[in-house]
Amino acid sequence: xxxxxxxxxxxxxxxxxxxxxxxxxxxxxxxxxxxxxxxxxxxxxxxxxxxxxxxxxxxxxxxxxxxxxxxxxxxxxxxxxxxxxxxxxxxxxxxxxxxxxxxxxxxxxxxxxxxxxxxxxxxxxxxxxxxxxxxxxxxxxxxxxxxxxxxxxxxxxxxxxxxxxxxxxxxxxxxxxxxxxxxxxxxxxxxxxxxxxxxxxxxxxxxxxxxxxxxxxxxxxxxxxxxxxxxxxxxxxxxxxxxxxxxxxxxxxxxxxxxxxxxxxxxxxxxxxxx
Amino acid sequence: xxxxxxxxxxxxxxxxxxxxxxxxxxxxxxxxxxxxxxxxxxxxxxxxxxxxxxxxxxxxxxxxxxxxxxxxxxxxxxxxxxxxxxxxxxxxxxxxxxxxxxxxxxxxxxxxxxxxxxxxxxxxxxxxxxxxxxxxxxxxxxxxxxxxxxxxxxxxxxxxxxxxxxxxxxxxxxxxxxxxxxxxxxxxxxxxxxxxxxxxxxxxxxxxxxxxxxxxxxxxxxxxxxxxxxxxxxxxxxxxxxxxxxxxxxxxx
Numbered sequence: 006x007x008x009x010x011x012x013x014x015x016x017x018x019x020x021x022x023x024x025x026x027x028x029x030x031x032x033x034x035x036x037x038x039x040x041x042x043x044x045x046x047x048x049x050x051x052x053x054x055x056x057x058x059x060x061x062x063x064x065x066x067x068x069x070x071x072x073x074x075x076x077x078x079x080x081x082x083x084x085x086x087x088x089x090x091x092x093x094x095x096x097x098x099x100x101x102x103x104x105x106x107x108x109x110x111x112x113x114x115x116x117x118x119x120x121x122x123x124x125x126x127x128x129x130x131x132x133x134x135x136x137x138x139x140x141x142x143x144x145x146x147x148x149x150x151x152x153x154x155x156x157x158x159x160x161x162x163x164x165x166x167x168x169x170x171x172x173x174x175x176x177x178x179x180x181x182x183x184x185x186x187x188x189x190x191x192x193x194x195x196x197x198x199x200x201x202x203x204x205x206x207x208x209x210x211x212x213x214x215x216x217x218x219x220x221x222x223x224x225x226x227x228x229x230x231x232x233x234x235x236x237x238x239x240x241x242x243x244x245x246x247x248x249x250x251x252x253x254x255x256x257x258x259x260x261x262x263x264x265x266x267x268x269x270x271x272x273x274x275x276x277x278x279x280x
Numbered sequence: 281x282x283x284x285x286x287x288x289x290x291x292x293x294x295x296x297x298x299x300x301x302x303x304x305x306x307x308x309x310x311x312x313x314x315x316x317x318x319x320x321x322x323x324x325x326x327x328x329x330x331x332x333x334x335x336x337x338x339x340x341x342x343x344x345x346x347x348x349x350x351x352x353x354x355x356x357x358x359x360x361x362x363x364x365x366x367x368x369x370x371x372x373x374x375x376x377x378x379x380x381x382x383x384x385x386x387x388x389x390x391x392x393x394x395x396x397x398x399x400x401x402x403x404x405x406x407x408x409x410x411x412x413x414x415x416x417x418x419x420x421x422x423x424x425x426x427x428x429x430x431x432x433x434x435x436x437x438x439x440x441x442x443x444x445x446x447x448x449x450x451x452x453x454x455x456x457x458x459x460x461x462x463x464x465x466x467x468x469x470x471x472x473x474x475x476x477x478x479x480x481x482x483x484x485x486x487x488x489x490x491x492x493x494x495x496x497x498x499x500x501x502x503x504x505x506x507x508x509x510x511x512x513x514x515x516x517x518x519x520x521x522x523x524x525x526x527x528x529x530x531x532x533x
Contacts, residue, residue, distance in 0.1 A: 012373060013289065013291075013292055013371035013372055013373055014371060014372065014373075015369065015370070015371055016291075016359065016360070016361045016370045016371065016372045016375060016376075017358060017361055017364060017365045017369070017370050019364075031403070032400065032401075032403055034400055034405060034406050035400040035401060038396065038397075038400060038406060039397050039400060039401075042386065042389055042393050042396065042397060043386070046386065046388045046389050049388065116385055117385055117397075117401055118362075119357075119362065119380070120378060120379075120380050120442075121378075121398070121401040121402055122360050122361045122362055122375060122378075123401050123402075123403065276364050277364075
């Protein structure tokens with residue numbers, strides 16, 4: 006028999022973490038193009054079609070402004086409340102939707118998982134990519150509203166991309182963790198909306214934590230909340246709202262630690278997901 | 281057991297065991313947890329593949345036959361790396377492509393967009409898919425339906441599209457699980473040609489099916505699986521005759 010077995014490799018053993026990442030990177034187009042297809046499919050058959058990606062955030066912010074800006078007036082201590090609210094609502098929803106989408110990304114793609122061997126990490130990554138792409142019109146809307154409400158671009162604006170990148174990698178880490186738990190415990194999908202409602206009020210999306218909580222110690226405790234960190238930093242960039250140094254440190258720590266923990270956590274049961 | 285067919289080995293399965301858990305009831309509900317102290321899910325371990333060894337050679341088409349539940353699909357999934365082994369090993373020259381019972385990848389999207397998604401999952405680049413998309417559509421024979429949502433396809437049309445996607449880049453090792461029985465006469469002829477292309481390029485094909493004439497026509501050797509073990513492996517007509525004799529015997533008794 007010619008040829009030896011030396012170029013046969015093991016088809017069943019999971020690859021090392023670096024090989025796995027390399028393979029996922031080689032197929033990165035999947036994580037960009039597939040969510041793009043799904044986004045397009047989302048609003049098929051509606052009258053407004055793809056315009057919904059812009060109309061949706063407008064309505065979202067409109068409702069919050071009506072309730073918290075006009076009816077309840079939580080604008081205490083904030084100069085530009087509309088800008089403040091828009092940044093909060095838009096960035097908060099980006100993380101919420103990315104994480105909630107990641108919770109169902111395995112179960113929604115069982116057909117694909119059971120017929121093609123590919124790095125499953127691409128699915129939560131695709132979920133985050135898709136929501137990030139869907140968020141772009143909302144980001145544009147936020148920037149326009151901030152300008153319309155009287156802010157002028159300053160050097161601080163240049164720091165915004167760094168904040169958004171930090172939020173993106175934070176979302177990735179959270180998505181990886183939630184994807185694994187959601188694949189094994191379907192109840193998570195029901196729990197997440199309530200969890201995010203709680204986080205919503207604990208992150209100062211609609212009110213200024215600084216204005217409502219006077220104790221500096223308690224205020225500092227908010228820095229452990231990553232969403233609060235993201236919002237504080239983004240508002241500092243665009244509105245010049247004061248930002249606690251602990252919020253900046255908190256965001257940096259979350260953005261470095263969570264993706265690493267998430268990758269490790271996801272990889273540990275990668276082979277069992279959806280099998 | 282393996283008479284050498286001349287070519288060198290493309291996939292080597294050694295004493296492979298694949299077990300999986302079948303959960304009796306989905307997840308313990310609150311009632312079970314509190315009333316019965318039942319925290320863990322109750323499951324049975326199904327030993328679907330119990331010690332299979334076989335070699336797949338260059339330029340070979342291997343038939344895989346056996347009753348429903350014999351473990352054919354499990355073995356093919358394990359060979360693709362979709363299921364972990366309990367013990368044993370499966371080595372291969374490259375990762376086999378598996379063509380299984382077809383579900384629509386994205387039912388709401390058109391066949392054309394599903395070609396893109398399926399191709400990307402298989403590891404093709406967008407440019408590769410775009411340069412081949414016409415060829416894929418022509419091969420599937422679905423030119424008229426290709427821009428319709430995939431949920432409007434019949435199961436035969438789905439299977440044709442899947443086969444066309446999976447073989448768009450001729451794989452070195454192709455495992456086909458019950459996928460060829462569907463499709464009309466003309467498509468079956470075309471897919472047979474594609475299988476011949478793979479084997480003539482020193483690749484290997486495994487054909488898992490119930491349709492015996494197909495097996496006898498295409499295969500160089502036939503493996504007969506029964507209850508997770510290999511009952512016979514060898515000359516197609518002999519193995520098929522042996523298999524059919526047990527089928528008719530149990531049918532008569």
